[in-house]
Amino acid sequence: MSREEDADNGRVRIDKWLWAARFFKTRSLAKAAIEGGHVHCDGQRMKVSREVMAGMLLTLRQGNEHKTVLVKALSAVRGPAPVAQQLYEETEESIAARAQLAEQRKAMNLAHPDHRPNKKERRQIHRFQKGWSE
Numbered sequence: 001m002s003r004e005e006d007a008d009n010g011r012v013r014i015d016k017w018l019w020a021a022r023f024f025k026t027r028s029l030a031k032a033a034i035e036g037g038h039v040h041c042d043g044q045r046m047k048v049s050r051e052v053m054a055g056m057l058l059t060l061r062q063g064n065e066h067k068t069v070l071v072k073a074l075s076a077v078r079g080p081a082p083v084a085q086q087l088y089e090e091t092e093e094s095i096a097a098r099a100q101l102a103e104q105r106k107a108m109n110l111a112h113p114d115h116r117p118n119k120k121e122r123r124q125i126h127r128f129q130k131g132w133s134e
Helices: 003-008 014-020 027-035 081-085 092-110 119-133
Strands: 039-041 057-062 065-071 088-090
Touching: 014 027, 027 057, 065 092
Parallel strands: none
Antiparallel strands: 039 057, 057 065, 065 088
């Protein structure tokens, strides 16, 4: 049975699907993420050999981001990005949570300047701190 026939029969391994949907660059990275507990289905850890079906709700963790996606279609072949985006749909809650985290990260970066203060700026900081303490 070929890869295309597997997808037509509704049988695709989760590592192949994650790779085909372009969540991971290689199948070995997808396998490592699954084995590391970064991929869940209905709150349960997935196994690499588990088959994915249309309608499944998957939770993925990639770095600091958590994504919840609904499987819309199956594919065992990695295609162009526009085709891969049609294989899944990210939930509204997941999109909102990721946007909120991005805003928080951006706000935290604003608290740290891009450079170390020079002599003049250090003097201004010291004057400001003295003013607060008195």
